Amino acid sequence: MDQAVLHFIESAARASDVAQLNESFLHTMRGYGIGLFAAAVLDPLRLRPEHFLASNYPSHWIEHYTDRGYDKVDPVVLRSLSADQAFVWTEPQAPRPAKQLFDEAAEAGIVSGFAVPITLRNGRHSVVSVTSDLAGDEFERLMKSSGRAVQTAIYCYHDTLCDLAGIGGHRPSPIPKLEAEVLRWLAAGKSTQAIGEILCMPECAVERHVVNALERLNLTSRDHLAAEAWRRGYLSA
Structure with missing residues (x-):
């Protein structure tokens, strides 16, 4: 296990609120060249501001994204609704609406990212996406070496976030x-x-x-x- 991730797991366990958790998560992610993140519950009908559980994206970008209905053309959201594996995303060879979305996101510092779709047995879909201003090729090389560690930290972040937000469900009994x-x-x-x-x-x-x-x-x-x-x-x- 990556030592930075182990340290984050320990820090997350001590977090008393979402702000502390976000600070610890961002500190860990910066060690991997990642500066922005967003965690959201996915609704197949529409992604609204209230669906964002936590994010340090610029607030004007979230408002612009939701006002323009970009979730309907966002390849990251569309793939996350059906994917069961984490994936790296960069500016796609996509129809014009998605190209426009990625061009505008880049202006907000969101150039490349790593998304972890999460589906629970109760049917709830969510995604945590961490992003960087690194160009696609450089970011892909970074994730090739660090993606597994980043993914583990993201899972820990998501589950702790849900616990702190009161949507984590029942706490299971100890395992054999x-x-x-x-x-x-x-x-x-x-x-x-x-x-x-x-x-x-x-x-x-x-x-x-x-x-x-x-x-x-x-x-x-x-x-x-x-x-x-x-x-x-x-x-x-």
């Missing part, structure tokens, strides 16, 4: 010891087959532990599961 051990190896990037070999159990048993943990934590993504296991302290021992 063996399930925690499976998650420890999952967080280390091991496949279910490799975990089974390490723990001397059938792969189907490993898979069952992973599925149980996903259901317990109301998650759909295994990357998210690994990050949430760190955040809740299941892997700290």
Whole structure:
């Protein structure tokens, strides 16, 4: 685990309000060349200002974005509604409305970004997008080396933000010891087959532990599961 991300997870656990959490998150992201971020609940019908859970985007940009209805042509939003994997975005080869959106965003310092779509088992869609003023090629190289660490920090940020905002749902009961051990190896990037070999159990048993943990934590993504296991302290021992 990246030390900067571990430090952020510890800082996030101590945050008493959203302002403290945002400050810690931004400090961590700046270490990766990222200066702006936005977290929003996605509504398939319309993205409005109140759907932004937190952001340090210029306020005039959010107002302009929502007033112009840019969510209807924004490739990041449209992809996030159906994607289950994080992705890097840069100015696309897209129809004119999206091109205009990206040109105007660049004027606000939003040139390239890394988006993490988040879908919970209750059907709620959200996305956290972190952005930079770096050009596309340079930002893609940065994310190739740091994307996994940034993604883990984003998952932790999103879940802590939801807890502080009172929309995090119920707190699950402690997980069994063996399930925690499976998650420890999952967080280390091991496949279910490799975990089974390490723990001397059938792969189907490993898979069952992973599925149980996903259901317990109301998650759909295994990357998210690994990050949430760190955040809740299941892997700290």
